[in-house]
Amino acid sequence: NLAAFTLCSEVTISRHHKGDMFTAEGATCSKDVCVGSSSGTAGMAEGTDCTCQCLPHLPVFREDLHICIDDIHGHLGDFRHEYLTRQHPVS
Structure with missing residues (x-):
């Protein structure tokens, strides 16, 4: 149910080098x-039953807007995975 996801107050985000993954409490699971x-910026994560993942060209999920984006302004910290380094916001 899209309304359940949109109105949900709790979103769990896992930062991932191939695109952030996110779930919402009380949301029905489906593509x-x-x-x-996410306004078309995410799909179902491969190999999961109930997790959404940002598309590779829009790898960062913005919780306040419920969309995936490719660039964040503000204080950034490095996220490192093997040979890849990507910057993500820090608070």
Whole structure:
């Protein structure tokens, strides 16, 4: 249910080098929920039953807007994975 995801107060985000993964408390699991709730910027994560993942060209999920983006302004910290380094916001 898209409304359940959109109105949900708790979103769990896992930062991932191939695109952030996120789930929402009380949301119905489906590809349509992932696509609709992120304005088309995420899909279902491979190999999971109930997790959405940002598309590779928009790898960072913005919790305040419920969309995936490719660039964040503000204080950034390095996220390192093997040979890849990507910057993500820090608070």
